[in-house]
Amino acid sequence: MEIIDIKRSIYEDNDAEAEALRKRLLGEKTFLLNLMSSPGAGKTSVLKRLVTAMKDELSIGIMEADIDSDVDAIKLADCGVEVIQLHTGGMCHLDAGMTAQGLSHLKEKHDLVVLENVGNLVCPAEFDTGASANAMILSVPEGDDKPLKYPLMFEVCNLVLINKIDTAGVFDFDMEKARENIQMRNENARIIPVSAKTGEGMEEFFEWIRQRVLQ
Amino acid sequence: MEIIDIKRSIYEDNDAEAEALRKRLLGEKTFLLNLMSSPGAGKTSVLKRLVTAMKDELSIGIMEADIDSDVDAIKLADCGVEVIQLHTGGMCHLDAGMTAQGLSHLKEKHDLVVLENVGNLVCPAEFDTGASANAMILSVPEGDDKPLKYPLMFEVCNLVLINKIDTAGVFDFDMEKARENIQMRNENARIIPVSAKTGEGMEEFFEWIRQRVLQ
Numbered sequence: 001m002e003i004i005d006i007k008r009s010i011y012e013d014n015d016a017e018a019e020a021l022r023k024r025l026l027g028e029k030t031f032l033l034n035l036m037s038s039p040g041a042g043k044t045s046v047l048k049r050l051v052t053a054m055k056d057e058l059s060i061g062i063m064e065a066d067i068d069s070d071v072d073a074i075k076l077a078d079c080g081v082e083v084i085q086l087h088t089g090g091m092c093h094l095d096a097g098m099t100a101q102g103l104s105h106l107k108e109k110h111d112l113v114v115l116e117n118v119g120n121l122v123c124p125a126e127f128d129t130g131a132s133a134n135a136m137i138l139s140v141p142e143g144d145d146k147p148l149k150y151p152l153m154f155e156v157c158n159l160v161l162i163n164k165i166d167t168a169g170v171f172d173f174d175m176e177k178a179r180e181n182i183q184m185r186n187e188n189a190r191i192i193p194v195s196a197k198t199g200e201g202m203e204e205f206f207e208w209i210r211q212r213v214l215q
Numbered sequence: 216m217e218i219i220d221i222k223r224s225i226y227e228d229n230d231a232e233a234e235a236l237r238k239r240l241l242g243e244k245t246f247l248l249n250l251m252s253s254p255g256a257g258k259t260s261v262l263k264r265l266v267t268a269m270k271d272e273l274s275i276g277i278m279e280a281d282i283d284s285d286v287d288a289i290k291l292a293d294c295g296v297e298v299i300q301l302h303t304g305g306m307c308h309l310d311a312g313m314t315a316q317g318l319s320h321l322k323e324k325h326d327l328v329v330l331e332n333v334g335n336l337v338c339p340a341e342f343d344t345g346a347s348a349n350a351m352i353l354s355v356p357e358g359d360d361k362p363l364k365y366p367l368m369f370e371v372c373n374l375v376l377i378n379k380i381d382t383a384g385v386f387d388f389d390m391e392k393a394r395e396n397i398q399m400r401n402e403n404a405r406i407i408p409v410s411a412k413t414g415e416g417m418e419e420f421f422e423w424i425r426q427r428v429l430q
Contacts (some may be wrong), residue, residue, distance in 0.1 A: 038253045038254045038255060038334070038357075039253045039336050039357055039361055039364065039365060040253060040354075040356060040357025040358045040361060066364055067337065067364065067365065067366070067367075068363070068364065068365075068366050069360075069363040069364050069366075071360050071363050071364060072364075090341075090367075092307065092335075092337035092338050118337065119253070119336065119364070119365075120307075120335055120336070120337050120338075121254050121334065121335070122282065122307035122333065122335050122338070123307050123335075123337070123338065126305075139255075139356065141255060141354065141356035141379065141382070142253075142254055142255025143255045145284075145286050146254055146255060148283070148284040148286050149254065149281055149282065149283065149284050149286060149287075149334070150254060150282065150283075150334075151282070151283050151284075152282075152305075164356065166385075167356070167382070167385050167386075170381075170382050170385055171382075
């Protein structure tokens, strides 16, 4: 498995570069999903479910971005899809230039590429990666108040997966309150409660992907 | 309760300013603890336990730093200690200048001041706040591999609280593996497993505080 050291973009205008990348990907019929969350919310586990379920109907590439380590890429390496590890060199987020660098290292053309961003609810939301859509995972143990505290993350996401719903019994997580708080930040965000552990709700997520991938 | 908008420091040399602040606090016999973690790891719940247990033996001040909202400060407001809310204006961390601004708004002199930093395992670790010590909370639902993925956070912390141990039964969290991973990053870090929910392990944390506060 390849590990790529990506560098901070030399371009000053990240928004323009992000728009150009998004347009290019549309032309190439590649749907790029930027997946964000806190550390440990379950990005890799959700992706494992996704590639296992959808790899026969879609060509899928995964870009695992981390400050250090290749823990996540190793977890996905035996899933039968192309996985590359991006090292951000200490950077807390990816911008469009860094995302494009990562894409250039994928050996195949894919219908769906998922960028697993650095685990962080603050900085990744501030930089448009050029992705076709943004998704974030809020996990039940984190609490239903996170949209109040990290507003921008919820504002920029088209999809919010509420993960670890199998553990709802041991946490004070109010699903209705969570929905209200997310919708207060972003009334258009699609909200799907899931459990990457049991598989509950995942089919709805796969259908959301299906409707967006251009084959 | 006061809400203070703090601004990015005008000083270029954060390390020098942090050293100066640390020295000043030592002279004033105020122990400043910089408390960091992922979003939702339990910083506020741990603090609630701390102030409830220790407010009769120590004068305690709390500075709640958030990008937005005053959710945490409200949770602590009825605990009988001085609590102020710092708004970082979108910033993902606090530096020494921002911390000093916050301290200047505390109305009383305290034996112990806790800075609840922005929920983020990346950026807060990169900026010395001038605190007397750094502590971080790793919560069981996040997983035992976090020291591999967020190395600097574990390198800079004197204390790691492993929180939510009451939920260990529903997560694949290996406590020995977690200890090994933390010690690989920082062999001097004190590790205390706790549950802010049940109170388990908290007395050991309070004793750690007692040994450091200069009265």
